[in-house]
Structure formats: C-alpha cells, structure tokens
Amino acid sequence: xxxxxxxxxxxxxxxxxxxxxxxxxxxxxxxxxxxxxxxxxxxxxxxxxxxxxxxxxxxxxxxxxxxxxxxxxxxxxxxxxxxxxxxxxxxxxxxxxxxxxxxxxxxxxxxxxxxxxxxxxxxxxxxxxxxxxxxxxxxxxxxxxxxxxxxxxxxxxxxxxxxxxxxxxxxxxxxxxxxxxxxxxxxxxxxxxxxxxxxxxxxxxxxxxxxxxxxxxxxxxxxxxxxxxxxxxxxxxxxxxxxxxxxxxxxxxxxxxxxxxxxxxxxxxx
Amino acid sequence: xxxxxxxxxxxxxxxxxxxxxxxxxxxxxxxxxxxxxxxxxxxxxxxxxxxxxxxxxxxxxxxxxxxxxxxxxxxxxxxxxxxxxxxxxxxxxxxxxxxxxxxxxxxxxxxxxxxxxxxxxxxxxxxxxxxxxxxxxxxxxxxxxxxxxxxxxxxxxxxxxxxxxxxxxxxxxxxxxxxxxxxxxxxxxxxxxxxxxxxxxxxxxxxxxxxxxxxxxxxxxxxxxxxxxxxxxxxxxxxxxxxxxxxxxxxxxxxxxx
Numbered sequence: 001x002x003x004x005x006x007x008x009x010x011x012x013x014x015x016x017x018x019x020x021x022x023x024x025x026x027x028x029x030x031x032x033x034x035x036x037x038x039x040x041x042x043x044x045x046x047x048x049x050x051x052x053x054x055x056x057x058x059x060x061x062x063x064x065x066x067x068x069x070x071x072x073x074x075x076x077x078x079x080x081x082x083x084x085x086x087x088x089x090x091x092x093x094x095x096x097x098x099x100x101x102x103x104x105x106x107x108x109x110x111x112x113x114x115x116x117x118x119x120x121x122x123x124x125x126x127x128x129x130x131x132x133x134x135x136x137x138x139x140x141x142x143x144x145x146x147x148x149x150x151x152x153x154x155x156x157x158x159x160x161x162x163x164x165x166x167x168x169x170x171x172x173x174x175x176x177x178x179x180x181x182x183x184x185x186x187x188x189x190x191x192x193x194x195x196x197x198x199x200x201x202x203x204x205x206x207x208x209x210x211x212x213x214x215x216x217x218x219x220x221x222x223x224x225x226x227x228x229x230x231x232x233x234x235x236x237x238x239x240x241x242x243x244x245x246x247x248x249x250x251x252x253x254x255x256x257x258x259x260x261x262x263x264x265x266x267x268x269x270x
Numbered sequence: 271x272x273x274x275x276x277x278x279x280x281x282x283x284x285x286x287x288x289x290x291x292x293x294x295x296x297x298x299x300x301x302x303x304x305x306x307x308x309x310x311x312x313x314x315x316x317x318x319x320x321x322x323x324x325x326x327x328x329x330x331x332x333x334x335x336x337x338x339x340x341x342x343x344x345x346x347x348x349x350x351x352x353x354x355x356x357x358x359x360x361x362x363x364x365x366x367x368x369x370x371x372x373x374x375x376x377x378x379x380x381x382x383x384x385x386x387x388x389x390x391x392x393x394x395x396x397x398x399x400x401x402x403x404x405x406x407x408x409x410x411x412x413x414x415x416x417x418x419x420x421x422x423x424x425x426x427x428x429x430x431x432x433x434x435x436x437x438x439x440x441x442x443x444x445x446x447x448x449x450x451x452x453x454x455x456x457x458x459x460x461x462x463x464x465x466x467x468x469x470x471x472x473x474x475x476x477x478x479x480x481x482x483x484x485x486x487x488x489x490x491x492x493x494x495x496x497x498x499x500x501x502x503x504x505x506x507x508x509x510x511x512x513x514x515x516x517x518x519x520x521x522x523x524x525x526x527x528x
Contacts, residue, residue: 165352167349167351167352167353168352168353168354168355170320170322170341170347170349171347171349171353171420171423171424172355172366172370173340173341173342174320174341174342174343174345174346174347174424174427174429175343175346175366175367175370175423175424175427176342176343176367176370176371176427177370177377178370178374180374180375181370181374181377184377185366185369185370185377185378186355189357190355190356190357264357265407266356266357266407266409267356267357
C-alpha cells in the first residue's frame with residue numbers, strides 16, 4: 001500500500017482541498033448567523049450576508065454624507081500608502097544594513113549587537129514616544145512600522161549574507177574582486193531574493209503596526225474605521241473590513257512571491 | 271614565472287601541530303599532485319598558498335616573495351564545490367574575472383571591452399565543451415560541468431599558480447578521464463604551476479609532474495596533535511605522463527600502510 005506521505009493530490013484536488021476550510025468557515029458562519037437572527041432579529045454580532053452587501057454598497061459605492069468621500073477607498077488608499085512607504089523604507093534599510101553588516105566584519109562588530117537590541121524593543125512600547133516626538137501625523141505611523149519591521153529585516157538579510165559559502169568569497173577574491181566588487185557583484189545579488197523572503201515574513205507584523213497606529217491616532221484608514229465603528233458594535237462593517245485587509249495582505253504576499261520567481265529564477269528551490 | 275619555495279614551514283593551531291618543518295622547492299610550470307591521509311595538512315598547505323592562513327614559523331615564498339596575506343588573482347583556486355556563483359549564468363561566471371579586473375567600480379564590461387572579454391570566454395567555453403550550456407545557471411549543470419566551469423573561471427584570469435582542492439573528489443569516476451584531459455590541456459596552454467590535492471592515487475601519478483605525499487614522520491598515540499605532517503615522499507614523475515603507463519603503486523601503498 002502506498003504510504004500517506006507519498007500520496008499527492010491532483011492539481012484540481014489540491015485547489016479543492018485548499019478552498020475547503022474557507023468554505024467550511026463560511027457555512028458555519030451562515031448557520032450561526034441564521035440561528036442567532038432567528039432568536040433575535042436585531043442581533044448585531046453575526047449579521048446576515050445581506051447586511052454585508054448593504055455595507056459594501058454604502059461604504060464602497062456611495063459618498064459619505066459628511067465628508068463627501070467614498071469611505072472604503074479612502075481608507076484603503078490611506079492605509080496602503082502608509083504601508084507601502086514604510087515597507088519601502090524598511091526594505092532599503094534592510095538590504096543596505098544587511099549587506100554592510102553581513103559583508104564587512106568591522107561593521108558587523110559595530111552595528112550587529114545594536115541592531116539585535118533594537119529588534120528586541122517592542123515597537124508598541126515606543127509608540128507614545130513616536131507620537132510625542134513626531135506628532136500625530138503620518139510620520140509617526142510610518143515610523144512605527146519601520147521601527148517594528150526594519151531591524152528584523154536587517155538581521156535576517158545580514159544572517160543570509162554570512163551564510164554564503166566561504167569558498168565563494170575566496171574564489172571571487174582569486175578572480176580579483178575588491179571588497180566593493182565582492183559586495184556589489186557577488187553578495188548583493190544573492191541577497192535580493194532573501195530580502196523578498198524577509199519582507200514576506202514581516203508583512204504580518206507590518207499590518208499589525210499599521211492597524212495599531214491607525215486605531216490610536218488617525219482620521220482615516222482601515223484600522224481607524226474598524227476601531228471607530230466598534231463603538232456601535234457594527235460587525236457588518238468590521239467583518240468585511242477584516243476580510244478586505246486579509247485579501248490585501250494575501251495579494252501583497254503573492255505578488256512578492258511571484259516577483260521572486262520571475263526576477264530570481266536561479267534562487268528557486270529545485 | 272611562479273616557483274614556490276618553502277623553508278622550514280610550521281603551522282600550528284594553539285598546541286596542535288599541523289605542518290612540521292616543511293622544506294620544499296617547486297619549479298615554475300610544475301604540476302604537483304598531493305596525496306595523504308585525511309587531516310594531515312594537505313588542505314592547510316593549500317590554504318597557506320592561497321593566503322587565507324598564515325604560517326606560524328618559516329617562510330612560504332612565491333618567486334622569492336612572501337605569499338600575500340589574502341587571496342589574489344595571481345593564485346587561482348578550485349574547491350570541491352561552492353566555487354561557482356549561483357546567480358550568474360555559465361557565460362557570466364566565466365567572464366566574472368575579466369569584469370573584475372576590467373571595471374573597478376561597476377564590475378561590468380561594456381561595449382568593445384565586453385566583446386573582447388566575450389571572445390576570450392568563448393574560446394575557453396569551447397575548450398571545456400560547455401557552449402550549449404552558456405545561458406544556464408550553475409545549479410542546472412551536472413557536477414562534472416560545474417567543475418569544468420570552475421577551472422575555466424580561474425584560468426581565464428591567467429593565474430601564475432592554480433590550486434585544486436580535490437576538484438574531482440565528488441565526481442563520477444567515469445567522467446574524471448575527460449576532466450584530466452581538460453586540466454592538462456589548460457595547464458599546457460596557460461603556463462601555470464599547479465598544486466592539486468587528490469585522494470585518488472592513480473590520478474596523482476597520471477596527472478602530475480611531481481608527487482608529494484604528506485604524512486606524519488612521528489606519531490604519539492596518546493597525543494596525536496603533538497606532531498605535524500610533512501612531505502614524506504617527493505616523487506618526480508615523467509613529464510610525458512599522459513602517454514606513459516601508470517607506475518607500480520604497490521611499494522608506495524605498502525610504505526603508507528607501515
């Protein structure tokens with residue numbers, strides 16, 4: 001008999017299996033919602049699917065009466081802008097810091113322990129400091145994400161740089177590479193896919209810091225909206241927003257994964 | 271020109287003696303094969319020549335000058351593995367040495383310089399029979415192709431000395447014959463002095479113009495680290511060894527067992 005570890009689902013089978021948990025969750029929700037609404041038609045905890053459609057219509061297709069903006073897209077735009085700026089800064093710091101720390105022993109001794117200590121500070125603990133120093137505007141929110149994400153990326157990328165086989169670095173020197181060329185032509189190109197991996201892994205925490213910052217001080221944004229409507233127990237708004245955030249995060253992850261395979265085919269697992 | 275002179279060379283790590291009082295002279299264009307038991311300092315000797323290790327005592331001279339304390343383009347190296355750059359295609363791997371020396375800041379050649387480098391790489395690519403694989407990445411090559419490329423990659427920089435650390439150790443026995451032919455051809459065409467470590471006795475006799483056996487002269491069973499290895503046999507071989515029959519190995523094997 002074939003062992004369980006050797007049984008592979010077909011392409012369609014794998015897709016169906018992957019969709020199954022989502023479907024189960026959805027069905028469970030429908031049952032729960034129907035049961036609660038049967039007890040109390042005014043129940044707010046598990047609204048019926050029709051309520052979500054109504055929310056989507058008012059939030060994503062209609063202008064807000066007070067601000068004249070379409071809230072759904074206003075929030076999405078504001079949040080994505082913060083996130084993308086913060087991630088770009090973090091990636092730049094990550095690749096430069098990681099390369100320098102990974103390639104040059106003196107910089108490793110100088111900055112390594114400091115970055116390791118920075119990465120250990122809980123970012124939310126310094127959020128008040130950021131708000132005090134940088135004000136309540138965009139800068140503080142972006143700074144929080146960068147502070148939470150960049151040290152981890154720097155550490156990860158520098159670790160990957162030190163993991164390159166010593167033989168490779170010696171070989172490059174016998175081919176006449178200076179420290180500069182060794183860094184830019186041998187080490188750096190091999191760190192790009194590692195940077196993408198690190199970005200993908202920190203994407204979750206980046207969203208966490210974004211939502212936290214928006215919940216505390218903001219006038220628009222996905223996190224702001226969720227925490228705003230919490231006062232009215234508006235699950236019909238919160239749940240679609242959560243699903244939307246998940247979808248955005250998942251898409252970003254997929255884009256990064258695809259970009260890695262396209263741009264760095266040599267680094268794909270074989 | 272690249273003669274190597276070793277004078278009373280010692281290499282010690284703390285109280286472990288690896289190489290003990292090694293004295294040797296290797297003439298220019300010699301093909302030196304090195305054999306010996308594991309852990310008897312063959313690789314350490316190569317690393318000293320490479321410049322990644324420094325002698326504890328004594329002198330290691332190339333053309334009368336001490337070996338620089340870091341690797342350089344005058345001494346090429348081929349390791350058993352990991353000496354190719356996984357992010358570069360076969361052609362780019364081959365041209366890398368030329369790009370390093372031709373472009374100090376960019377590390378990339380452009381225009382006429384690039385065409386010249388490509389031409390040079392092209393002829394080497396043909397010599398190692400990898401034209402068809404020019405656009406592949408190293409991970410898509412077989413072990414034998416990888417090692418051929420790695421050798422050519424070093425040779426393109428025209429090193430005075432080529433160091434080979436068990437280059438064919440991980441390869442199928444069937445393809446080593448091709449590898450021997452290629453390395454001999456490159457050696458003859460490029461005026462290099464070669465040091466090659468091998469575990470294969472037959473290979474060491476076939477390829478080299480000179481065979482060095484590293485071993486410990488003295489051994490203290492209670493403290494194996496007390497004594498280091500040195501060259502116990504220094505055997506000149508026929509310069510036309512490619513066509514000469516392989517010498518009788520039995521006496522040497524017996525001596526090593528004793």
